[in-house]
Amino acid sequence: MDWGLKNRLAKIIKPHDRRGVMLAVDHGYFLGPTERLEVPRKTITPLLPHADSLMLTRGVLRTSVDANFPVPVVLRVSGGTSIIGKDLSNEKITTSIKDAIRVNASALAMSIFVGAPYEHESLVSLGNLVNEGEEYGIPVLAVTAVGKELEKRDARYLALSCRIAAEFGAHLVKTYYCENFEKVVNACPVPVIIAGGPKLATELDALQLTYNAIQAGASGVDMGRNIWQSEYPVAMIKAVKAIVHQNVKVKEAHEIFLKNKGGETPTKKEIKEKKPKKAKAKSA
Ligand code: 5RP
Numbered sequence: 001m002d003w004g005l006k007n008r009l010a011k012i013i014k015p016h017d018r019r020g021v022m023l024a025v026d027h028g029y030f031l032g033p034t035e036r037l038e039v040p041r042k043t044i045t046p047l048l049p050h051a052d053s054l055m056l057t058r059g060v061l062r063t064s065v066d067a068n069f070p071v072p073v074v075l076r077v078s079g080g081t082s083i084i085g086k087d088l089s090n091e092k093i094t095t096s097i098k099d100a101i102r103v104n105a106s107a108l109a110m111s112i113f114v115g116a117p118y119e120h121e122s123l124v125s126l127g128n129l130v131n132e133g134e135e136y137g138i139p140v141l142a143v144t145a146v147g148k149e150l151e152k153r154d155a156r157y158l159a160l161s162c163r164i165a166a167e168f169g170a171h172l173v174k175t176y177y178c179e180n181f182e183k184v185v186n187a188c189p190v191p192v193i194i195a196g197g198p199k200l201a202t203e204l205d206a207l208q209l210t211y212n213a214i215q216a217g218a219s220g221v222d223m224g225r226n227i228w229q230s231e232y233p234v235a236m237i238k239a240v241k242a243i244v245h246q247n248v249k250v251k252e253a254h255e256i257f258l259k260n261k262g263g264e265t266p267t268k269k270e271i272k273e274k275k276p277k278k279a280k281a282k283s284a
Pocket of ligand 1: 143
């Protein structure tokens with residue numbers, strides 16, 4: 001591996017433990033103003049000091065992240081579809097390598113859609129992106145996307161997708177956690193990190209998912225909604241980070257979450273939920 005590529009990758013997957021905490025805030029590229037990411041700067045700023053790297057589009061990077069803050073950027077360079085469009089798999093590369101270099105990206109990220117109508121196009125795009133990345137020493141993160149078909153997330157399908165991504169030269173793969181996740185990791189010769197997926201019922205569930213993934217061999221997370229859709233996002237990222245980098249168990253991570261949530265200001269929604277309801281005046 002070339003020096004530059006190795007050096008950039010080391011900013012994302014830390015060499016001391018070969019793990020990383022990537023904060024995903026790229027959702028708007030096809031979902032628009034996702035809940036709790038309506039004003040990206042507001043969501044991102046308090047979390048920045050706790051993330052090893054930040055995954056996002058150039059639009060949100062330029063408008064909503066302070067360029068003086070030294071967080072490594074994983075730049076989403078694919079897109080072209082929306083949640084209300086015909087087919088989420090019809091993505092193309094939308095950001096040039098020149099612009100990625102201009103914003104000092106530490107890695108390029110794009111989605112592949114194995115088994116979907118535009119499988120071929122997304123895989124060829126991955127091959128081409130790796131060619132460009134290798135030329136300039138920039139690693140590529142392949143995201144094994146499932147579009148709206150969340151039920152696709154089983155070990156057989158995800159192992160197939162991750163392996164294909166690695167065969168095409170991706171330096172890092174992001175996928176979903178599933179039962180028998182070891183099969184996915186073992187069949188993939190490059191580091192695998194997990195997305196959190198839609199917000200789970202509780203923070204404990206998301207910490208359990210993180211722990212299970214790490215135990216099964218994941219190299220970390222590229223997590224979004226289960227962090228910033230929590231009422232206490234900073235406490236949540238700290239707890240996730242403790243699992244990833246300090247090998248803490250779920251109980252301890254949850255304690256970290258509970259301890260840290262004390263220091264965070266609750267959101268308007270939470271204040272509203274906690275307010276005792278006024279008793280209805282009885283009619284005379
Ligand atoms: C969407 C993405 C997201 O970054 C990814 O799904 C991670 O976010 P979350 O943890 O919210 O699922 O790549 O295609």
